[in-house]
Every structure is written in structure tokens, then in C-alpha cells.
Amino acid sequence: MNWQIPTLFGQTETAKTVLERVQETTLPGTTVPASSIERPETGVSYWFPEQASTFAKGVDDLYMFIFWVSTVFFIAIVVAMVYLCLKYRRRGKEIVVEPSSSHNTNLEIAWSVLPSILLVPMFWWGATGYFDSRIPAEDAEEILVTASRYNWLFTYPDGDSSSELHLVRDKPVTLKMQSNDVLHSMYVPAFRQKMDIVPGRYTYAFMVPTKLGQYRLACTEYCGEGHSKMRTLCEVHIDDQDRKENTQWIESEHAPWENGERIYKIHCSGCHRIDGQAATGPALNLTWNREGKTHTGEAFKADDNYILESIWYPAAKVVEGYGPVSKMNSFKGILSQDQVNHVIAYLKHLQDPNAANAPADEPTDTEPVAGEKSTEEETETEA
Amino acid sequence: MAAHNVPIGPMGRQKYEVEIMSSEAIRNTFGTPETHFLNHEKGWKSWAFTLDHKRIGIMYLIGVTIALILAGVFALVLRTHLWSFDGTGPVKLTNAQYNQMFTLHGAIMVFAFIIPSVPAALGNIVLPMMLGAKDVAFPRMNLASFYLWIAGTGCLLFAILAGHGLDTGWTFYTPYSIETETGVIYATFGAFILGFSSIFTGLNFLVTVNTMRAKGQTWFKLPLFLWSLYATSIIQVLATPVLGITLLMLIAEKTMHIGIFDPKYGGDPVLFQHFFWFYSHPAVYIMILPAMGVISELISVYSQKKIFGYSFIAFSSIAIALLGFLVWGHHMFTSGQSQVVTLIFSAITFTVAIPSAVKVFNWLATLYKGSILLSTPMCFALSFIFLFGIGGLTGLFLGALSTDIHLHDTYFVVAHFHFVMVGGTLTALLGGVFHWWPKIFGRMYNDFLGRVSCFLVFTGFNLTFFPQFVMGARGMPRRYATYDPEFQIFHQYSTIGAFVLGIGIVMAYAVLVYAAFRGPRCGSNPFRAASLEWQSSSPPDFHNFTHKIAMCDPYDYDSQVYDEELDTYVHRELAQPSKPVEAEPQPAAN
Numbered sequence: 001m002n003w004q005i006p007t008l009f010g011q012t013e014t015a016k017t018v019l020e021r022v023q024e025t026t027l028p029g030t031t032v033p034a035s036s037i038e039r040p041e042t043g044v045s046y047w048f049p050e051q052a053s054t055f056a057k058g059v060d061d062l063y064m065f066i067f068w069v070s071t072v073f074f075i076a077i078v079v080a081m082v083y084l085c086l087k088y089r090r091r092g093k094e095i096v097v098e099p100s101s102s103h104n105t106n107l108e109i110a111w112s113v114l115p116s117i118l119l120v121p122m123f124w125w126g127a128t129g130y131f132d133s134r135i136p137a138e139d140a141e142e143i144l145v146t147a148s149r150y151n152w153l154f155t156y157p158d159g160d161s162s163s164e165l166h167l168v169r170d171k172p173v174t175l176k177m178q179s180n181d182v183l184h185s186m187y188v189p190a191f192r193q194k195m196d197i198v199p200g201r202y203t204y205a206f207m208v209p210t211k212l213g214q215y216r217l218a219c220t221e222y223c224g225e226g227h228s229k230m231r232t233l234c235e236v237h238i239d240d241q242d243r244k245e246n247t248q249w250i251e252s253e254h255a256p257w258e259n260g261e262r263i264y265k266i267h268c269s270g271c272h273r274i275d276g277q278a279a280t281g282p283a284l285n286l287t288w289n290r291e292g293k294t295h296t297g298e299a300f301k302a303d304d305n306y307i308l309e310s311i312w313y314p315a316a317k318v319v320e321g322y323g324p325v326s327k328m329n330s331f332k333g334i335l336s337q338d339q340v341n342h343v344i345a346y347l348k349h350l351q352d353p354n355a356a357n358a359p360a361d362e363p364t365d366t367e368p369v370a371g372e373k374s375t376e377e378e379t380e381t382e383a
Numbered sequence: 384m385a386a387h388n389v390p391i392g393p394m395g396r397q398k399y400e401v402e403i404m405s406s407e408a409i410r411n412t413f414g415t416p417e418t419h420f421l422n423h424e425k426g427w428k429s430w431a432f433t434l435d436h437k438r439i440g441i442m443y444l445i446g447v448t449i450a451l452i453l454a455g456v457f458a459l460v461l462r463t464h465l466w467s468f469d470g471t472g473p474v475k476l477t478n479a480q481y482n483q484m485f486t487l488h489g490a491i492m493v494f495a496f497i498i499p500s501v502p503a504a505l506g507n508i509v510l511p512m513m514l515g516a517k518d519v520a521f522p523r524m525n526l527a528s529f530y531l532w533i534a535g536t537g538c539l540l541f542a543i544l545a546g547h548g549l550d551t552g553w554t555f556y557t558p559y560s561i562e563t564e565t566g567v568i569y570a571t572f573g574a575f576i577l578g579f580s581s582i583f584t585g586l587n588f589l590v591t592v593n594t595m596r597a598k599g600q601t602w603f604k605l606p607l608f609l610w611s612l613y614a615t616s617i618i619q620v621l622a623t624p625v626l627g628i629t630l631l632m633l634i635a636e637k638t639m640h641i642g643i644f645d646p647k648y649g650g651d652p653v654l655f656q657h658f659f660w661f662y663s664h665p666a667v668y669i670m671i672l673p674a675m676g677v678i679s680e681l682i683s684v685y686s687q688k689k690i691f692g693y694s695f696i697a698f699s700s701i702a703i704a705l706l707g708f709l710v711w712g713h714h715m716f717t718s719g720q721s722q723v724v725t726l727i728f729s730a731i732t733f734t735v736a737i738p739s740a741v742k743v744f745n746w747l748a749t750l751y752k753g754s755i756l757l758s759t760p761m762c763f764a765l766s767f768i769f770l771f772g773i774g775g776l777t778g779l780f781l782g783a784l785s786t787d788i789h790l791h792d793t794y795f796v797v798a799h800f801h802f803v804m805v806g807g808t809l810t811a812l813l814g815g816v817f818h819w820w821p822k823i824f825g826r827m828y829n830d831f832l833g834r835v836s837c838f839l840v841f842t843g844f845n846l847t848f849f850p851q852f853v854m855g856a857r858g859m860p861r862r863y864a865t866y867d868p869e870f871q872i873f874h875q876y877s878t879i880g881a882f883v884l885g886i887g888i889v890m891a892y893a894v895l896v897y898a899a900f901r902g903p904r905c906g907s908n909p910f911r912a913a914s915l916e917w918q919s920s921s922p923p924d925f926h927n928f929t930h931k932i933a934m935c936d937p938y939d940y941d942s943q944v945y946d947e948e949l950d951t952y953v954h955r956e957l958a959q960p961s962k963p964v965e966a967e968p969q970p971a972a973n
Binding site: 046047048049055058059062063066067069070073074077078080081084085088089090095096097098099100102103104107108111112115116119122123125126127128129130131132133134181182183185187189190192193194195196198199200201203216218219220221222223224225226227228229279325 | 562563689693718725734736745747753757765786789792860861865911938
């Protein structure tokens with residue numbers, strides 16, 4: 001793992017040990033392993049993450065242009081200020097003011113107009129770079145981005161979908177983005193691309209990834225309790241084939257709990273943790289067969305029907321401590337009963353990893369559960 | 384002695400009579416008077432029902448300071464939480480608690496502290512005196528404005544205590560603010576009331592400056608602080624109603640679902656952003672323009688030189704106020720607004736940079752060949768130029784479109800506006816308070832300790848916010864309760880800096896409070912300032928001036944002569960017993 005120690009303020013022993021501690025830990029509460037995120041490599045600019053899109057370099061160049069113009073102005077201002085303060089500082093009690101003009105129209109017009117001229121290229125350069133990142137190439141593939149609190153779902157033209165964004169190097173892509181609830185914003189620092197996702201309309205972001213690797217993708221428009229957990233990966237692959245291997249998911253090739261795990265990553269992980277800790281919603285590894293009370297004091301048992309009802313109609317029975325109003329969106333129409341079965345299998349697996357391999361449980365009231373292959377067949381007939 | 388109508392304005396009922404004193408008597412008032420506005424009446428009612436602009440200003444100062452302390456504590460709590468990237472630092476907040484912390488920090492700082500800080504606190508005390516007037520045009524409205532401030536701030540605090548806090552961010556973006564169960568209605572209603580408080584102050588100042596200038600005080604003899612307050616007042620009166628309407632509509636949307644801002648009911652969340660920033664961008668200038676006015680005064684007085692390019696500075700204030708109305712869309716470059724509109728907003732945004740730059744150059748030119756006294760207010764003024772310089776220049780990165788797309792909603796933006804709001808406004812507020820403190824209380828602060836506090840504020844501030852530029856450029860999003868470990872070292876610098884900054888601010892206030900009660904007495908004009916407020920005694924009389932003021936240019940320092948007996952500076956015309964003022968039928972002003 002490349003790790004550049006920040007050199008801005010110099011480095012002390014204690015800070016170094018802190019960094020070492022940080023390196024060994026993982027990202028909490030997200031599906032993102034800490035080690036998978038790009039690190040500034042040695043030799044990479046001090047200011048920026050990697051340049052991984054076609055227009056990233058333009059953005060960085062403009063940044064550095066403004067940086068140097070600003071630095072020159074700033075140093076001039078500070079040097080002039082310090083020099084004047086030292087040279088004309090009051091010595092003793094005597095107030096000595098040399099007579100000097102209190103206005104000079106030519107000078108003032110000069111220092112109004114000259115900086116204005118410098119601003120023109122900044123504006124122009126910024127505008128052209130902006131249109132590069134907003135006007136899509138005609139042959140760009142379209143990936144549908146669905147943001148919901150606090151999960152990402154990426155759907156590819158071939159119908160595959162994933163909770164991480166998978167792109168192909170040098171292949172132009174337009175992200176067509178929609179939100180299921182509140183404002184979000186899609187931000188990939190390495191691409192220098194950011195666009196808000198507005199409920200009730202589509203927004204678009206365009207880019208051409210140029211570098212293989214894994215990059216951070218984060219939500220940058222405050223969206224609620226789990227905002228800082230709404231992070232995922234963006235991976236750039238060498239070709240479509242390579243990407244397909246990562247995005248393709250054939251349900252029949254996986255055990256139901258694995259299918260359930262995938263659904264969890266895409267739809268549930270933003271609010272529910274699987275390490276026993278409460279988040280926006282209750283932890284899922286403690287859910288299956290749990291007996292508890294709803295916020296109204298009604299007793300419930302987390303059996304098949306309860307799970308199904310909670311996914312489709314989250315407001316019906318809210319667990320004590322999470323009410324009175326459920327923060328969960330209804331997944332009716334998003335998750336089929338089939339998929340709910342996978343989720344239930346996953347819940348069981350979380351409780352007892354060996355259970356999934358064991359023979360199917362006794363079927364309960366209405367629906368079959370988490371058997372191996374029988375599940376899919378039976379639910380198909382039901383649907 | 385003869386009764387004499389002092390011309391304080393065309394409004395007949397505002398006229399009052401004072402006795403014209405002999406020059407000897409005038410000179411004696413430049414010592415410390417026995418009765419002044421602080422002690423001419425006693426008891427809490429004399430404060431609670433006062434119509435005196437100076438007492439209202441002091442109450443405002445106390446009020447905004449309490450708001451500053453409260454919101455500052457929130458800031459320290461959240462910075463301590465951010466010490467560790469995974470939220471396991473010394474202060475462990477849940478995500479929900481962290482969201483509440485930054486929301487309350489922002490909302491209280493913006494609505495209850497920064498917006499009223501310089502205009503309502505310092506402006507109230509100084510503005511009428513700079514005009515040679517007895518009070519503002521509408522003293523009752525002035526008091527009402529303060530009580531509205533209390534009511535509005537009370538509503539904001541009530542949201543914390545009774546409404547499950549507030550977790551929307553100070554921007555109240557829809558549809559999140561419509562969905563959340565926290566006290567959005569209390570808080571927005573509080574901000575709505577605070578808006579009225581702000582409008583009352585602005586309206587009052589506009590009328591006062593227009594109608595109550597001393598005889599002979601033309602617009603171009605106004606101190607630049609008044610120009611900036613005038614420009615600010617225009618914004619307050621024109622822009623704040625839009626915020627009020629927007630917040631009421633938000634409340635209506637939240638309670639009745641009428642479908643303005645929430646797409647669920649057919650509304651448009653981006654519309655809310657337009658409405659919100661139509662006020663809140665000009666509000667940025669409500670925060671910084673008065674601060675610039677304070678700096679113009681400080682730089683000039685402590686250089687003992689006429690401000691360079693008076694009219695450029697004056698008109699740049701007006702230009703900023705007007706252009707400030709046309710740039711709100713630069714908060715929304717990534718929001719989904721049309722690309723053409725985005726382009727236009729970017730262009731106009733760059734034009735706002737110019738008037739601000741002009742001011743900085745003019746301040747520097749004022750230093751040239753001056754007699755610069757590096758006392759506490761001047762130290763704050765110089766650190767203002769440094770910090771505002773960084774704040775302003777980093778605005779260029781955000782005005783340019785392609786870089787803004789990268790930097791928007793990252794810590795770069797957080798650092799940028801803190802450099803302007805804290806490095807600018809708070810620094811100017813402290814500098815201004817130190818400058819006018821001897822005028823208000825007639826006592827001098829400890830200059831050495833004052834400068835130490837300025838140094839701590841300056842150092843702590845830079846340590847807090849400079850690392851945030853680096854984090855932002857590297858892609859650290861704002862409003863994150865937990866973050867990637869690679870940013871931790873920067874957050875730790877930032878947290879240490881925040882505590883240094885906090886200590887600096889507390890120390891500055893400690894120096895001031897000690898001076899107000901125990902500081903050595905000072906004369907009416909210890910800094911040889913020439914604007915009219917320094918012609919009153921320190922502390923000023925209830926009526927501000929007990930004598931006929933001597934009109935002069937606010938930056939004509941040669942008009943002030945040193946009086947050894949009083950150990951202070953006195954206007955030439957008032958200082959010479961041989962040239963009695965009352966003998967002249969025409970005011971000496973002209």
C-alpha cells in the first residue's frame with residue numbers, strides 16, 4: 001500500500017504512530033475495505049488524488065494556474081503589508097505622517113482593471129473544462145445510477161447491476177442518475193466529477209475513465225444520518241469482458257444466502273449493519289427469529305412473515321427504539337418475494353453460517369424458505 | 384450659556400435641546416464625565432426598556448457573544464469527534480449526534496451570531512454617534528429588533544431542547560428538511576423571526592443615515608464604516624424578505640404538503656435552493672461588508688493617514704451589495720440547474736472579486752507613509768487582511784466552473800467560507816470591539832494581552848482551516864461523521880487549531896471584560912481618531928453629545944490636537960478656549 005505521509009507541517013513521531021495505526025484498520029460501517037482505496041502515490045501532486053479521467057488534468061492545471069496567480073498576489077500583499085508596517089511603524093509617542101496623496105485615480109483604475117484581465121482566462125478555462133465534463137460523447141454508454149439512503153445501485157446497459165460502479169477504461173460513460181428519496185450527489189474525486197442527484201428528475205454526469213484502478217465514490221450532498229457511510233468503490237476495468245466478470249451475477253449459480261448478501265449490499269447496507277451494532281436500522285445479524293417489541297409495545301417475532309412485511313411495508317411494525325416513524329423506504333416493487341426469500345436465507349446465514357448448508361427449515365405458514373434449490377422453484381410458481 | 388437647537392436631522396420631533404457650554408466646560412467633558420449612558424439610570428428595567436442605541440448595542444453584543452460561545456462549543460465538540468477517522472476519538476458522537484452538532488453550529492453561527500454581529504452590535508453603538516446624532520431614527524423599532532433577536536434565537540434553541548434537535552444543515556435543503564422528524568419548524572420559524580430583526584436594523588440604519596446626518600456632513604464626509612453599513616442595510620431590507628417567505632413556504636410544505644419543494648407532491652427541490660441562496664448569498668455580504676467597513680476605520684486611524692481612495696472603497700461597498708444579488712447560483716453549480724445559467728453565474732461571480740480586491744489594495748496604500756501603531760485593533764485589522772486575502776483568493780477556485788465541480792461540497796469550501804466568515808468577520812468584530820471599547824466604557828484594555836489574544840486567534844485559525852484546503856482538494860467531502868483514514872492527520876491539525884482559536888477568543892473577551900470594569904481611565908479620544916463619535920465623552924453621555932459638535936472630515940487627523948492636561952486628543956475647535964464655539968452663529972462644521 002502506498003502511503004505518502006503528509007509533508008505540510010512536517011512529521012512528528014506521534015503522528016507517525018497514529019498513521020501506522022490508521023493503516024492497519026478498516027473502514028467502519030461501509031462495504032468498502034480500507035485497503036482498496038487509492039492512495040496518493042509518491043510523485044503524485046501534493047494537492048490532488050489521481051487523475052483518472054480525460055478532463056482531470058485540465059481541472060488540475062486550472063487549479064494550479066489559479067493557485068500560482070493567487071500565491072503571487074497573496075505574497076505581494078503580505079510582503080507589502082509587513083514591509084509598510086515595519087517601515088512606517090510609530091516610534092515613541094511622536095506621530096509623524098509624511099504627506100502623501102490620499103488618492104490616485106490612475107493607480108486605482110490600474111489595480112482594478114489588471115486583476116480583472118487575469119480573471120478572464122480563469123473563467124474561460126473553467127467554463128471549457130466544465131462543458132467537457134457535462135456534454136457527453138455521442139457513443140457514451142449509459143449507466144443508470146439509483147441513489148437511496150444510504151446505498152448505491154448501478155445498472156448497466158446489459159441489465160447487470162452492482163453496488164459498486166464498474167467502468168471500462170477509455171470507454172465514455174454517461175451516468176443517468178435518479179434518487180429514491182432525498183438529494184444525493186455523486187462524487188468521484190479521481191475523475192474530478194460531481195453531480196447532484198435530485199429526486200423527481202434525472203441528472204447526468206459524463207466521463208471517460210483513463211486509468212485502471214479502484215477509486216472512491218462518495219455522496220457529497222448531505223442526505224441524513226448515514227451520509228458519511230454512503231461511500232462505495234468505482235473500479236475501472238481493462239475491457240468489457242473483465243467488467244462483465246465483476247458485474248455479472250447469475251442467481252442460480254449462487255446459494256440463496258449469497259444472493260441475499262448481494263441484495264443486502266445493494267439495498268440494505270446503508271442503514272443496517274451486520275456486526276451487531278445499531279445504526280439507522282437494527283443490526284441484521286441479530287434479526288432472524290428475534291423476539292421483541294414494536295414501538296407501540298406489541299410483541300413480535302422476526303419470522304418469515306414479519307421479514308416480508310418489514311421489507312414491503314416498513315411502517316407496519318417498527319422495532320422499539322427506531323420509531324415512531326420508520327425511516328425505511330418501502331421495497332414493494334423493488335424487491336420481489338423471491339428476493340425477499342434470499343434475504344431471509346442471508347439473515348439465517350448471518351445468525352448461523354452453517355445453517356444455510358443444512359437442510360431447509362420446516363416451512364412456516366405461507367411460504368417456503370431458504371432451502372437450497374427448492375426455494376427458487378417454489379417461489380416462481382407462487383409468483 | 385444659551386439654549387440652542389442642535390440640528391440632528393429634518394425630523395422635528397427628534398430635536399432636543401442642549402446647553403451650549405463654554406469651551407472650558409467642553410474640555411472638561413473630555414475627561415471622564417460623572418454621569419453617562421451607563422450610569423444615568425440604574426436597575427434592570429433601565430436596560431430592558433431602554434431606547435438608547437448604545438445600551439441596545441451592548442445588549443446585542445452580549446447576546447451575540449453568548450451565541451458565539453454556544454456555537455463555538457458545538458464546533459469544539461464536533462472537531463474533537465473528528466479527531467479519529469472512525470468516530471472513536473475522545474468525544475464519541477453517533478452519526479445522528481454529529482449531524483446535529485454541525486447543523487446547530489452552522490445555524491446559530493450564521494443566523495444568531497455573524498449576521499447581527501457587526502451591524503447590530505457595533506453598528507448600533509457607533510452609527511448614530513458617527514452621524515453626530517442622538518439616536519437612530521426609530522429607537523423603539525431598534526429595541527424591538529433586539530427582542531426579535533432574542534425570540535428568534537430562543538426558537539432556534541427551543542428546537543434543540545424540545546424538537547429533537549435539528550439535523551438538516553443550516554441550509555434546510557429540501558426534501559430532507561421536509562422528511563426529517565427533527566425540529567425544522569421551530570428552527571426555521573426562529574430564522575424567520577431573526578430575519579425580521581435584521582430587517583428592522585437595516586431599515587433603521589437606512590433612514591438614520593439618510594435623514595440624521597449632522598449639518599455639514601455630506602455623503603462623502605461619512606466614515607467608510609457607514610458606507611458599508613448602508614450597503615449592508617440595503618441587502619438586509621431587500622433580500623431578507625425572500626428568506627422569510629421561503630422559510631414560511633418550507634413550513635407550509637412540511638405541515639400541509641402543498642407541493643412547492645417536495646417532488647413527492649409535485650414540487651421542485653432545486654427551486655428551494657434558488658430561493659434559499661437568493662437570500663443567503665447576499666447574506667454573505669451582510670456578514671463581510673460591515674467587517675470591511677470596520678477595517679477601513681482601523682487601518683486609517685492606526686496609520687493616522689487619510690484612507691486611500693475613499694470613493695473607490697465607498698463605491699466598492701455599493702458595488703458588492705448590488706452584484707451580490709446576482710451570483711446566488713454559484714452555490715448550485717452541481718445542483719442540476721441549466722448549464723447556460725451556470726456559465727452566467729460563474730462570469731458574474733468573477734466580477735465580485737474585483738471590488739473586494741480594490742479594498743485590499745486601498746488599505747495597503749493607506750499604510751504607505753503613515754504612522755502605524757501596532758496596537759490590538761490594528762493587529763486584528765492586519766490579520767484580517769491576511770485571512771480575508773486567503774478567503775477571497777480561494778473564492779477564485781470556486782468561481783471557476785471546472786475546479787468548482789471538483790471542490791464543491793468538500794472541505795475546501797468549508798475552509799474557504801470560514802476564512803471569510805471567521806477570519807474576516809470575527810476578526811474584524813474583535814478588532815472593532817477593541818477599538819471602540821474605550822469609547823463605550825471609558826477604560827483602556829491591556830494592549831499586550833490584547834495582542835497575545837490576537838496572535839492566538841490568528842495562529843489557531845490558520846492551523847484549523849488551512850489543512851482543510853488540502854483535505855478538500857484531495858476529495859474529503861464535508862458533513863462526514865466518519866471519513867477515510869488518510870485524512871486523519873489533517874483533521875487532527877484542525878482540531879488542535881480549533882482549541883487554540885477558542886482559547887484566543889476567550890482570552891480576547893477576558894481582556895475586554897476586565898478592561899470594562901478595572902481598566903485605567905482613558906480620555907475621550909485616546910487613538911487620535913477624527914470621526915465624530917470620538918468627540919463625545921468616554922463613556923458617552925446619554926444624549927451622546929453635550930456640546931455642539933465640530934464637523935470635520937472623518938479622516939482629517941490633523942484636526943485633533945493633543946491635550947496634555949486631559950491626556951487625550953481633542954478637536955482643534957473644541958480645544959481652544961480662546962476661540963469659543965458658542966460665539967459663532969454658524970456651526971464651525973462648514
